[in-house]
Every structure is written in structure tokens, then in C-alpha cells.
Amino acid sequence: MHEKNVYLNGEYLPLAEAKISVLDRGFLFGDSVYEVIPAYRGNLFCFAMHLQRLNDGLKAIRLPISYTTEQWLDILQPLLIEGDAQYIYLQITRGVADKRDHSFPLSCTPTIFAMCNPIMPVLGEQGVQAITLDDVRWKLCHIKATTLLANILLRQKAVDEGAAEAILINEGYATEGAASNIFVVIDGVLITPPKTNEILSGITRDVIIHLAKANHIPVTEDVISLEALQQASEVWLTSSTREILPVTILDHEPIGNGQVGPVWQAMNGLFQEYKQVVV
Template structure:
């Protein structure tokens, strides 16, 4: 099946991707007025679905929208798009819908536009040698905890990293490490795993949550704490986490090796636990 013939869901109907159309007056198209969610599926099993849908509900509430479906209804919508023989992810986007004219103000009686598609997980690179990252000053808006479709700042920040042959931009504000442009961050220093505390300036990543659960289950020293750029520069290990890239070890930061420049033992330990959890949950 060619990509444009793949099955998608749009506003209650399944159809080939090439036939899926929205109005040019959709507020998601005009204003980026909407939210989205990315949910991994391993061999047809949705991973941490309840947590993803809980985050979706919080994002919707933050922009004054109501979740249109229950967990059961969402699961029923997703299933026809999944292949039980593949590792995939669900992309779900909800916009405020179509208004009669382009206007910054909105009414509460609009019908949301709901779009869902699936895609195969790309092979996870950099697991043998690690990846490269660079630090960039954060230029995003204040509500980074809302998974909004308005991702222009993230796109430009990550593209700056890619232009410099790095896989990710690690965002800095007021001398503190926040997260990646499309990921959360963990730092290992002197046997303690650190990650920035949850706040409005970082996304509440689901993979971040899973990793924290695994760390705590092993009673490994762990802190949710503000991380300075100095701590980052002298880290023993740096990891990036996301739903589609899982746990990525960073072995080079700003063109300098992280510690010895090889993947660290703590990453191997946590990644092994993560892979086991994927296989059984």
C-alpha cells in the first residue's frame, strides 16, 4: 500500500489518506488552534494509553475544549489503524473546528475536527554509539506543558540542531536545562539520575514517566531537580526520551564528548528494563 492509500480516520469516517480533506477555514489550519497526541503501539498493543489520553484531556482543557470521546471510544477508533505485526504509533490531532470566518475570537459551539493516522516506527538509531546534541536558548511560548499543534518554535530549534549534524536541541532558559525540542532529558551525575521537575515550561512526557517508574522500581538514586548548564556540561551520561525514539543516549554535546564519549552503564540498565516493559505491558 502506498502512503497516500493508507487508512486514516477523519471526523467519524475511515478513508484513504489521499481522500482526507479539511476546510481551509479550520482553526487548526489558520491558527494552529488545536492539540495532538502521539501514542506508541507495539505489535498492536497501545503503550500507556490511559496516560496519553489523560495528557490529551489536560491539553484540551487548557485550551478550553472538552475531550470528545472516552478511553474506550478512542481505543475503538485506533484499532482499525493498527497492524498487530508491526511497531507503530498513533498520531491524533484535535482542532477547535471550522468557523464561518477567520477570527481570533472563537465560540464554544464549534464541532472539533478529529484526525487520526498511524505510521510505522522508524528504526531507532544511535543505540550503539550514542548521538549528538547541542544546547540552544529556549524561544518557545510559556505553556510548553500543553501538547499544542503550534510547534513552529520547536521546529526551528530542532532544525538548527539538524543543520549542525546533531539529533536534538537541548533547550536552555535562564541558565537551566529544560528539555529537548522534541524530547525530555535525563542527566546522570555521580550515580544519581536527574531530570528537570514537571512545570509549565516542559512537556509531561509519557516516556519520561515510564523511565522515572523504572528508576524508582530499582531504587536508583533519583532527583527531580533544576539542572544547571554546568551540571549538564559535566554529566556522566545524558539521555533524551520520547514516545517514538524511546531512550536515546547522548555521547556528544556541543561538539565535546559526554564523559568518555561512550554509552554509559546506567543507560544500558534502564534501557534493558524499558525494552522488557514494552514486551510485556
């Protein structure tokens, strides 16, 4: 399928021809969820895990969709383009209502949209800068909803300061990045915040925990204070499109010795091997 083609409500068509109604609740309210699914060598990575998170999000916003795994694959696989690393963006809105009203419409057909784009290479060996900002988002961050304005403003603040990401602080503890999960290494132990409504549980996050346990790298899910974050020997950002990105400068101060650390080197190697064999 041509790389400009997208899927919209049962049709594959050029991106420029994909249109939705101005009364679509995803447009009006952000009443929708989404998923970002990497693909390597034409295979959707950890698809079952992504699909489970999608279904959890749909259930959380009370939007029932009864597609099977095979039906989703039939929709998404034709979108994959040539190239080793790419990702599917999938968004499901509650659909088009007769009028703008905050309450759910009595009858509404969900809008389903999907497209594919290449994953741009990230040079993790060089490390990136990050800043800390107050976590001003809502209390349902575990839902992968499209209502991302707070995340956008936080991420843009980081970009304005020449940083790659904002690491968010809630009541003195790190939660996650504006568009990523976080890991730290303290005294040789890999730590990431536990799953709560304050974070979006990333698939890459879960894969890293699995790989650490399988390869005897000490790992735990625990709270990370701002002080612990600042004193960590390594800090990482993780997401489906940026994989595992080491932070070497935080709030204009070096993390550890200011170089990419050995635990990241080991984990990145394990992850690169894993994604070649797991679908």
C-alpha cells in the same frame, strides 16, 4: 485496515482523500492539541497515560471532548498496521468557524484526525550528538499543542549542525529537547527537570522514573544547570518514538568518556522488557 487509511471525523478513508476546510482553526491558528501513542504487537502503550495528557491538553485550551476510553479505542485500534513498533498520531482542532477570528467561535464542531505510521528503529547503542540553544518558546510548553514553529526552528538548527537534537536552555537551566525530554546522570543519580509549564511531560519520561524507582536506581526531579549538563557522565533524550536515546557528544564535546553509559544500558534493558508486557 489498509495502512494508507486514516480516521477523519467519523470516517476511515485513504490518506490522499482526507481533507479539511481552509477555515479549520487548526490550520489557521494551530488551535489544536495532539498526541503520539506508540503501539507494540498491536497494543497501544500506556494508553491511559496518553489519554490523560490529551484530556489535560483539551481542558487547558478549553476544548471539551467527552469521549470515553472505550470510544477512543474503537476509533484508534482499527488504524493499527502490521508490525511490532508503530505509533498513532491523533490531532484534535477546535474545528471550522464561519470566519477567521482570534476569539472562539460561538458554535464549532471539533475536527478529529488520526493516522498510524511505523516507528523507525533507533540505534541507541551508538549515541548521538546534540547542541544547546536558547529556549525561545512560549510559556505554556506543558500543553501538547500543534503550535510547534519554535520547536521546528530549534530542531532544524540542530540538524543543520549535524546533531540529532537541540537541548534548550532557559536562564541558565536545561528544560528539554526541541522534541524530547532530557535526563542526566550525575554521581550515579538520574536527574530530569521537574514538571512545570516550561516542559512537556513525556510519557516515556514518566515510565523511566517509575522503572528507576522500582529497580533501585537513584532518581530525582530537579533543575539541571547548563554547567551540570555539560559535566554529566550521561545525557539522554526521551520520547515516544525515539524511546531512550543517549547523547555522547554535546556542543561538539564528549559527554563523560564519549561512550554510551552503564546507567543507560541498564535502563534501556528495563524499558525494552517493560514495553513487552505493559499496555
